[in-house]
Amino acid sequence: xxxxxxxxxxxxxxxxxxxxxxxxxxxxxxxxxxxxxxxxxxxxxxxxxxxxxxxxxxxxxxxxxxxxxxxxxxxxxxxxxxxxxxxxxxxxxxxxxxxxxxxxxxxxxxxxxxxxxxxxxxxxxxxxxxxxxxxxxxxxxxxxxxxxxxxxxxxxxxxxxxxxxxxxxxxxxxxxxxxxxxxxxxxxxxxxxxxxxxxxxxxxxxxxxxxxxxxxxxxxxxxxxxxxxxxxxxxxxxxxxxxxxxxxxxxxxxxxxxxxxxxxxxxxxxxxxxxxxxxxxxxxxxxxxxxxxxxxxxxxxxxx
Amino acid sequence: xxxxxxxxxxxxxxxxxxxxxxxxxxxxxxxxxxxxxxxxxxxxxxxxxxxxxxxxxxxxxxxxxxxxxxxxxxxxxxxxxxxxxxxxxxxxxxxxxxxxxxxxxxxxxxxxxxxxxxxxxxxxxxxxxxxxxxxxxxxxxxxxxxxxxxxxxxxxxxxxxxxxxxxxxxxxxxxxxxxxxxxxxxxxxxxxxxxxxxxxxxxxxxxxxxxxxxxxxxxxxxxxxxxxxxxxxxxxxxxxxxxxxxxxxxxxxxxxxxxxxxxxxxxxxxxxxxxxxxxxxxxxxxxxxxxxxxxxxxxxxxxxx
Numbered sequence: 322x323x324x325x326x327x328x329x330x331x332x333x334x335x336x337x338x339x340x341x342x343x344x345x346x347x348x349x350x351x352x353x354x355x356x357x358x359x360x361x362x363x364x365x366x367x368x369x370x371x372x373x374x375x376x377x378x379x380x381x382x383x384x385x386x387x388x389x390x391x392x393x394x395x396x397x398x399x400x401x402x403x404x405x406x407x408x409x410x411x412x413x414x415x416x417x418x419x420x421x422x423x424x425x426x427x428x429x430x431x432x433x434x435x436x437x438x439x440x441x442x443x444x445x446x447x448x449x450x451x452x453x454x455x456x457x458x459x460x461x462x463x464x465x466x467x468x469x470x471x472x473x474x475x476x477x478x479x480x481x482x483x484x485x486x487x488x489x490x491x492x493x494x495x496x497x498x499x500x501x502x503x504x505x506x507x508x509x510x511x512x513x514x515x516x517x518x519x520x521x522x523x524x525x526x527x528x529x530x531x532x533x534x535x536x537x538x539x540x541x542x543x544x545x546x547x548x549x550x551x552x553x554x555x556x557x558x559x560x561x562x563x564x565x566x567x568x569x570x571x572x573x574x575x576x577x578x579x580x581x582x583x584x585x586x587x588x589x590x591x592x593x594x595x596x597x598x599x600x601x602x603x604x605x606x607x608x609x610x611x612x613x614x615x616x617x618x619x620x621x622x623x624x625x
Numbered sequence: 626x627x628x629x630x631x632x633x634x635x636x637x638x639x640x641x642x643x644x645x646x647x648x649x650x651x652x653x654x655x656x657x658x659x660x661x662x663x664x665x666x667x668x669x670x671x672x673x674x675x676x677x678x679x680x681x682x683x684x685x686x687x688x689x690x691x692x693x694x695x696x697x698x699x700x701x702x703x704x705x706x707x708x709x710x711x712x713x714x715x716x717x718x719x720x721x722x723x724x725x726x727x728x729x730x731x732x733x734x735x736x737x738x739x740x741x742x743x744x745x746x747x748x749x750x751x752x753x754x755x756x757x758x759x760x761x762x763x764x765x766x767x768x769x770x771x772x773x774x775x776x777x778x779x780x781x782x783x784x785x786x787x788x789x790x791x792x793x794x795x796x797x798x799x800x801x802x803x804x805x806x807x808x809x810x811x812x813x814x815x816x817x818x819x820x821x822x823x824x825x826x827x828x829x830x831x832x833x834x835x836x837x838x839x840x841x842x843x844x845x846x847x848x849x850x851x852x853x854x855x856x857x858x859x860x861x862x863x864x865x866x867x868x869x870x871x872x873x874x875x876x877x878x879x880x881x882x883x884x885x886x887x888x889x890x891x892x893x894x895x896x897x898x899x900x901x902x903x904x905x906x907x908x909x910x911x912x913x914x915x916x917x918x919x920x921x922x923x924x925x926x927x928x929x930x
Contacts, residue, residue, distance in 0.1 A: 416739075428898050430734030430767065435896065438722065459778070463734060466774055470767070474698075587903070587912065593732055596898045607893075 322354030322386075324578050325379040325624065327372055329363045329390045332620065335521075336547050337567040338390075340611040341414070344571025345388060345578075347615035352579035357384070358620045363392050373400035379409060382624040386410040386578045391417035391424075392458065412578045414570065415460060416591065423577045423590045425570060429460045431596055432544060433467020436516065436563050439599045440542050441475035443560065444514055451512040453501045453522050454483030456491045461518055464544060468516055480509045483518070490522045498525025506530070514540040520550035520562055527558055546600050551608060554600060561601035568614045569595040626886055627659045629683035629928060630692045631676065633667040636925060639797075639825070641849050641871045642694075643925075644916040645718075648875025649692060651920040656883040661688070662925045667696045667762075668797070680704035683713070686928055690714040690882055695721045696762050714885065716878060719763045720896055727892040729878050731899050733764045736867050737771020738778065740846045743865050743904045744818050745779035747844040752817035755809045757802060757830060758787030759822040760795040768848065772820055784813055787822075794826045802829025810837045819843045824854040824866055831862060850905055855913055858905060868913070869902035872920040 326345055330338045346356040359378065361371040372389065376397055379387050387404055389397075391413045398419035401411050405422070416424040440450075450472050455461025465483050472479050481488045488505065490497035498517055502525055506512065517523040523543035530536040537558050543550060546564030553559045573594050580586040600608050630649055634642045650660040663682065665675030676696075681704050683691045691708055693701070695717045702723035705715050709726070720728040744754065754776055759765035769787055776783045785792050791808045794801035802821055809819070810833060819834075821827040827847035834840040840862065847854060850868025857863035877899050884890040905913050 426732070426735055426901055428730070428732045428735065430771065431730050431732065431896075431898065434767075435720065438720075442722070462778075463738070463774075466734065466770060470770055588909075589903070591901045591903055593735075593898045593901045596730060596896045598895060 322349065322352065322579065322582055323384045324349045324354055324356045324386045324388060324575070325375070325384045326356055326358050327375045327387060327389045328358050328360045329392055331360050331362060336611070337545050337565070340567035341571035342620055343612070343617050344568035344615050345575040346618065346620060347568075348572040348575025349579060350616065352576070354579060356575070356621065357624050358622050359624065360622065369393070369396040373397040376400035376404050378624055380404050380407045384409060384624070385582050386412060388412045388574050388578055389414070391415040394418045394459065410578070410581045412574060412581060414574055421589065422581045423586055423592065425574045425577060425592050425594050427460050427565070427570070427594050428596045429463035430467040432563055432565065433464040434471040436542050436544060436599070437468045437471025437475065439561065440514060440516065440540060441472060441477050443540060444477055446476050448477055448513040449509070449511045450477055450479045451481055451505050451509055451515050452479055452483040452488070453498060453505065453515070453517040453526065454489040455518045456489065456493050464518055480512060481505060490518070490525070493519070493521060495521050495525040495528065498522030499528045500525070502526040502529035516541070517543045519543055520545040520547040523553065523559060523562070524549060527553065542599070546597075548610070551600055551605070554602060555605055557602070561599045563597055564600050564608070565597045566595040568611050572615060626657070627661060627688045628653055628690045628692060628882060629688045630660060630662045631679045631683070631694060632662055632664045633694045633696055635664045635666050638666075640851050640916070644871040645875040646925050647922045648872035648920045649879045650875070650923055650925055652876045652879025653883065654921070654923060656887055658883060658886065660925070661928045663928055673697070673700050677701040677704035680708055682928060684708040684711050688713060689886065690716060692878055693717045695719040698722045698763055714882070714892060716882060716892070718874070718878065724894065727881060727895050727897065729874065729881065729897045729899050731764050731869065731874065732901050733767035734771035734774070735901060736848055736869060737768045738775035739904065740820060740848060740865070740867050741772055741775025741781065742779045743906070744820060744844060744846045745781055747864060748781065748817050750780045752781050753784050753813070753815070754781045754818035754820065755785045755813055755816050756783060756787040756792070757805050757809065757819070757821040757826050758793035759826070760797055765822060768822060772822065776820075781818065784816070785809060794822070794829070797823070797825060799825050799829035799832070802826030803832045804829070806830040806833035807837070810834070810839060816843050819845045821845065821847045823847055824849040824851040827863060827866075828853060831857065846904070850902065850913070852915060855905055855910065858907055859910055861907070865904050865906045867902060868905050870900040872916050874899040876920060
């Protein structure tokens with residue numbers, strides 16, 4: 322059983338994406354298979370071609386299955402169809418708009434709701450929330466929808482509309498979070514708690530608060546539980562980070578690929594990834610680093 | 626070892642609720658764990674009090690765990706705290722705002738998004754769609770948020786406000802679906818699509834469409850994958866029902882408890898997500914397996930039986 326994982330970012334670019342790949346490889350290994358990795362970079366304009374080329378190379382190399390991350394739900398439809406026509410099974414992280422043999426979905430809305438509920442339990446109705454939204458991908462939109470619903474249910478007002486471009490970190494990296502946080506804190510001094518939609522945006526937000534007396538006193542949660550975010554919780558700079566269990570997401574994808582190849586999965590089967598939990602000062606001791614959650618072995622890059 | 630399931634509806638009044646109970650019971654039975662059921666029906670005026678009484682009854686009878694289907698995220702907090710103070714594990718369906726030992730949550734929002742996307746595949750971009758809303762219970766609120774988000778995300782045009790009481794089936798049964806769909810049909814003389822939030826509402830919607838002479842005008846999707854909805858798809862009257870694998874939700878809870886009691890796996894207040902399920906359409910009917918064939922339908926016994 323040979324599985325190709327088309328990594329959407331070079332290894333080392335994002336610890337959550339890396340952890341996902343390690344979880345996937347561990348699950349395939351447990352099922353008796355082998356995982357190879359081809360790296361693409363979704364930040365580059367030719368990401369569609371990069372991914373399609375990886376698919377074609379996998380078909381030529383005779384892999385049994387390809388696992389991809391559908392950051393753009395329309396790509397690579399034609400290459401996926403070619404691969405499936407050649408008998409290679411295709412499994413996707415996030416469901417794309419084209420047909421695949423299986424997909425792993427994220428409970429983004431639930432995570433947003435639980436993040437809001439957790440933070441709201443530590444606030445009062447007199448507090449005011451600021452939210453930094455994401456770049457507009459389906460998973461970030463769903464998380465923000467959960468956040469908005471959670472704060473509405475708790476009766477705590479959100480002062481900005483995170484769906485508007487001015488309140489969204491379109492770059493998905495810390496610099497973008499910094500830029501939005503500076504603007505948000507300046508235009509809404511009434512804010513008493515913050516939710517940057519992910520850890521990278523939170524790191525930019527901490528930079529925006531550098532030298533501000535509110536640093537470390539403004540309740541703040543974000544999502545992913547990346548090592549730097551856990552450290553920020555440990556340092557008392559933020560209140561919590563939602564651990565999305567990226568190794569568990571990868572494990573779900575690897576296990577699904579194995580089941581597809583063994584004929585144990587329904588056609589086009591959909592599987593939910595773990596919902597995860599909040600990492601906060603009260604449970605830091607039970608937090609396990611991602612590399613200790615699965616059999617963490619070096620990824621094998623290339624198809625040869 | 627005994628587990629009590631506090632079910633929100635009387636047996637026989639909602640096939641989905643029954644199927645979940647059977648999924649739970651059969652999974653526990655597989656490991657020799659006895660499952661008992663109390664039904665404090667949430668449609669009754671005093672249901673909150675009855676919910677609390679059911680949990681306390683379980684605590685007094687010395688069960689090892691209680692599974693509570695959460696209707697209101699704030700209740701029954703006191704009764705659950707009482708049960709937990711006696712060392713009884715409490716696991717909830719949906720996550721409440723009070724401490725419990727574990728929760729199994731549904732990806733309701735995802736269901737709503739995928740229902741809307743499925744409908745969009747049957748319609749032209751920008752098609753006009755109406756939605757019949759549901760009661761203000763945790764899972765249906767999230768489902769409705771997913772449906773309304775998904776309708777817009779998929780490029781359809783939502784013509785009504787599903788939160789308007791005129792379009793909201795708070796009864797959760799077919800007759801309410803008939804009444805609210807009739808209101809929609811009276812207010813919107815031409816529609817391309819209709820999303821009754823669940824299958825029971827859809828059954829009423831079909832009646833209303835027939836009475837208005839408009840059956841066949843709209844494509845419809847709903848949620849639950851109930852046998853009646855599947856039958857209507859087979860007959861070409863309905864077009865899609867999201868099957869959330871309801872027996873599988875019960876199995877998920879049962880599996881969690883079995884792993885805890887038999888293998889010592891900690892619960893630690895963790896949250897688990899139930900299966901996502903899939904859309905049943907005319908194209909996928911042959912692969913649909915009736916609920917009673919997915920798990921063993923043993924008799925669900927009361928606490929005193």
